[in-house]
Amino acid sequence: MSATIELILSPPYNEQFYTFRDIISGTVIITLEKPLSVQKVDVIFMGTSETVVRPGDYGENGTLTNIQTPPGEVRSDHVLVNSKQQLFPPENVANAIQGSTKPFKLERGKYEYTFSFQIPKKPKCISTHPKKLFTFLSDKEFITLPPSFNNSVDRRNISNLDTYFYTLGQIEYRVYAKLFTGKGKDSWFNPFKNKKIVSKAIEFIPSLMPNGEREELLPETAPPLKTYSSKFNILLNDSLEARAEVRARTLNSVFRLDYLFKTHCGKFDEVYLVFSDRPPPNIDLRLVRVQLNLLEMVTYLATGRTNANINSLRLAQQYMDLPIILSHCRRKPDGSYEYPIHLDRVENLNLLQFNQEDYRHKGNRLYSFTTCNIKRKYKFQLFLDWNLNGKKMLQTEILTNYVNVFCESLKLLEHPPQYSDDELPPQYDS
Numbered sequence: 001m002s003a004t005i006e007l008i009l010s011p012p013y014n015e016q017f018y019t020f021r022d023i024i025s026g027t028v029i030i031t032l033e034k035p036l037s038v039q040k041v042d043v044i045f046m047g048t049s050e051t052v053v054r055p056g057d058y059g060e061n062g063t064l065t066n067i068q069t070p071p072g073e074v075r076s077d078h079v080l081v082n083s084k085q086q087l088f089p090p091e092n093v094a095n096a097i098q099g100s101t102k103p104f105k106l107e108r109g110k111y112e113y114t115f116s117f118q119i120p121k122k123p124k125c126i127s128t129h130p131k132k133l134f135t136f137l138s139d140k141e142f143i144t145l146p147p148s149f150n151n152s153v154d155r156r157n158i159s160n161l162d163t164y165f166y167t168l169g170q171i172e173y174r175v176y177a178k179l180f181t182g183k184g185k186d187s188w189f190n191p192f193k194n195k196k197i198v199s200k201a202i203e204f205i206p207s208l209m210p211n212g213e214r215e216e217l218l219p220e221t222a223p224p225l226k227t228y229s230s231k232f233n234i235l236l237n238d239s240l241e242a243r244a245e246v247r248a249r250t251l252n253s254v255f256r257l258d259y260l261f262k263t264h265c266g267k268f269d270e271v272y273l274v275f276s277d278r279p280p281p282n283i284d285l286r287l288v289r290v291q292l293n294l295l296e297m298v299t300y301l302a303t304g305r306t307n308a309n310i311n312s313l314r315l316a317q318q319y320m321d322l323p324i325i326l327s328h329c330r331r332k333p334d335g336s337y338e339y340p341i342h343l344d345r346v347e348n349l350n351l352l353q354f355n356q357e358d359y360r361h362k363g364n365r366l367y368s369f370t371t372c373n374i375k376r377k378y379k380f381q382l383f384l385d386w387n388l389n390g391k392k393m394l395q396t397e398i399l400t401n402y403v404n405v406f407c408e409s410l411k412l413l414e415h416p417p418q419y420s421d422d423e424l425p426p427q428y429d430s
């Protein structure tokens with residue numbers, strides 16, 4: 001065919017990815033080497049959230065589901081965006097010839113059509129779900145368009161099983177330009193004969209809402225102090241137990257470049273060791289290692305079945321020899337004793353900012369989201385290793401509640417940074 005079609009998209013405002021402050025706009029260029037019959041030129045903005053769930057996976061209640069359900073994979077597709085604009089013939093002409101597929105003869109030359117799409121605030125599928133359909137958004141009030149996810153993965157070139165399972169869920173946004181040529185309707189035996197289609201994927205990350213949410217995330221008054229305790233107590237002698245505690249106000253969310261241990265940062269700057277009773281002075285207790293992980297839990301849903309992918313990302317590991325001065329313990333009203341562990345005074349921890357390297361996990365930046373069929377959630381996990389009387393190694397583990405992870409920095413939002421590819425990513429334990 002002597003016609004070519006080209007799609008050019010305007011770059012996003014932050015030059016990295018599209019957000020709610022962008023409009024998806026661009027130009028479709030049709031080049032004809034000789035006169036041609038053209039029915040129409042369309043541009044389509046599509047967004048989908050797709051999952052595949054394999055047999056042997058577990059249901060929402062934790063039971064093995066493949067006892068009842070037949071083997072085989074099940075799929076789920078939700079349409080997030082489906083907007084179409086007809087670029088040629090122009091709208092007034094199209095209306096006048098309504099229903100007619102009679103083509104227009106176009107002369108040899110170059111034809112340019114501009115377009116723009118508003119990004120919808122909510123997924124399109126929400127309004128068309130059957131009433132009884134269970135989705136991850138069924139009980140949610142605040143629903144917003146989700147970010148791109150696993151959209152840069154080439155499924156044909158996956159050699160690693162973890163990555164294979166991880167990429168069974170995908171959120172893709174794509175703009176298509178379509179040129180319909182020829183004289184009549186599509187031929188049933190060769191439907192693509194009279195069509196030329198080009199498309200481009202766009203990376204969309206709505207980590208901050210266009211209006212209001214930023215203020216909600218940063219309330220005027222300080223949020224309440226929350227206490228996160230270690231799962232198990234450590235035994236220091238026959239009658240004395242201790243647990244580690246994090247007391248924090250801002251562990252419900254984390255933005256890129258947020259400080260994690262710095263004094264008054266509200267995350268891991270207030271860590272305590274709490275003793276069940278007054279600790280005797282003859283115990284030699286030392287903090288010898290601190291490790292902070294980010295746990296990622298990605299869950300896919302299809303026809304009532306789910307599967308989960310759990311990954312651990314190491315954010316910090318610091319060896320030290322910090323003696324706990326037991327005579328400095330404070331008595332609490334309930335009769336226990338507490339000792340503040342000043343992790344903010346450990347220089348490397350004090351300087352640590354969240355996701356400084358803008359890490360990509362299997363191609364995805366770090367952010368949390370929920371769609372009808374995909375959940376990506378995070379928790380922090382803090383390990384403290386202790387030496388007791390010079391030998392015995394004890395460990396406490398503190399797991400936070402779910403934390404909303406944002407890939408943008410609150411400080412840099414107005415002036416996006418230049419990203420660098422040669423920075424080292426954090427160590428990754430699978």
Ligand SMILES: [Zn+2]
Nearest residue numbers: 078125126372
């Ligand atoms: Zn849906």
